Amino acid sequence: MAHEVIMPALGMAQDTGKLVNWLLSEGDQVKTGDILFEVETDKSTMEVESQADGYLHGISADAGDDVPVGQVIALISDTPGTGERILPATKEAEPATTEPEKPTKSPPAEALALRSEDVPAAPVAPTNKILASPKAKRLASEMGLDLADLAAAGHPQPYHVADIERLKSLQPHSQAASCFLAFEVDKCGVRDFLEWMQSQGGIVLDLKHVWISFATASLRHAKGIDGEAVITEFTTLDGHSSTYLNADRQRLSSLDDTEDAVTPDIIVRDITASSFTQVRLGASKAPTLTIAQTESRYMLTLEFSSQQLDDEQAIALANDFCARMTNPLQHVI
């Protein structure tokens, strides 16, 4: 069994020791009490004696190296020629728990513990565990927030209630104000248009395709994004939804939905099957145009967050949609 040679702790506040030079070489025979190497601390240079008989092997620190206290820097084996090189930092023992090399008195473990308690540790967490106060954890949980987002954003742990505000600001949707516009339009414009298409061209149009197409065009108009792709999601009360790419650029008679699940730019929600005339569910992942109806009118609500649309864009979108619904033919042409 080889005996470990360790960089000793020679002072209270010593983290490393500078190896001045080895007095013996790899493979040399050693007796207990022989001087192995010299160490320089901030106060003095000291000689370190061997604590075992044998052969010196596996020297892993060279003259001039700063070696962490407690690190194994060589082995003393019973037989010559059995030494293996020791990788640095394979063993970083506590100075107070393992020190076969102890040429001077080092402070007892209790004294070290008391001292370290007075010095606040750097606020870091070396593991995956999130360090946070009980109250911060509870509040985050109640708000549906994940403290790991703070860690991912690089904020130092542990977290307190004050950090919850910072965590909230990392959540874009929850921070944005939710706004809505309510408006209505007469049904006869679209009804007349559908009847005209059928009687003149024999084309049967799906009413929902008209809405989807017009909403897409209105968003494009309001945001001034003529050349970009616009994704429109259509949802109904029964939870069914479908997604359309550039619905306003397709033929109304053959509007195709896309297979891809992508984040929509605008949502058209059809609740005409219900007796609701207005909804206010709060901003969603995209501006949401909800279509309800009375006997003679469509009741419309546009809900959006301040990050999705500014007020002018929202008003422009609503006005444009109303104009298309009032006089569809003009807009189709």
Added chain:
Amino acid sequence: MTRELTLSKAVNEALAEEMRRDETVFIIGEDVAEAGTPFKILSGLVEEFGTDRVMDTPIAEPGFMGIAVGAAITGTRPVVDLMFGDFLYLVMDQLCNQAAKTHYMSGGKLNVPLVLRTNLGATRRSAAQHSQSLHALVAHVPGLKVALPSSAYEAKGLLKTAIRDNNPVVIFEDKLMYQDTAVVPEEEYLIPFGVANIKREGRDITLVATSSMVQVAEAAADILAAEGISAEVIDPRTIVPLDEDTILNSVRKTSRAMVIDEGHQSFGVTGEIASRISEKAFYHLDAPVIRMGAMDVPVPFSPVLEDITVPTAQGVADNARKLVRGELVHGA
């Protein structure tokens, strides 16, 4: 008409009033009659009530404590004067094995309406055997009530309640506060046990402090207030029974707590109150509960050394500031 009394005079007045009210109340202890105790607390009582009711004893604490327990069981209300709290070690059997357990072991047939008046507190240069704060020792024993007055007003109201209690009560006065004054009403009042006193309302941190540490906590609150930190100071008044509700409600409000007491920090009053907070208000805590007690060393005779063994206002403020700012006191 408000008037101010010293703590010493407030205790004297409480004893005199209760002895006039109830002739079974008597005082027993060393140097209590002609000498009026080394702190001159009892001056004048022997002149009014005579040596039958203000009884000087030999220097034999176990003896007079035993006499008092027997007298209490047989129909009187002794107020035992134990010259220094440090001498509690001498009366442990009489107090903890006899007085504390008699009511329970007699199936409720016997009562021990006894008051043990003694003191605590360091920084009087009285060395290790006359400077201890040993209230945690007796608070640990079921059957004993423990009161810790923090001012002359508290001392009078709590002592009168203690004398009227049908069970043994140990009341600790801080020996450095005997000359401190406070407003003490002329008219009679009692302070009930188990009702904490919110000395100062605050928002950011709760400082639970006992006896003279209430002054320390209030001074710390002043330091913190100048920095914009609002500290709430709570004086439990009695640690047995302990008014948990007031403490826990405060911590639920402030989310942070420190407990300051002059007993040794390890295994003491600070640890007990801190762990109750941690157990019962855990999900309201935004910082670890910090204990500040006396250092775990015999109280040094050297004034320089003695002064650093007890909590100070600056030390309390320093820790409180860290907790409020989310800085670490003991590492993460």
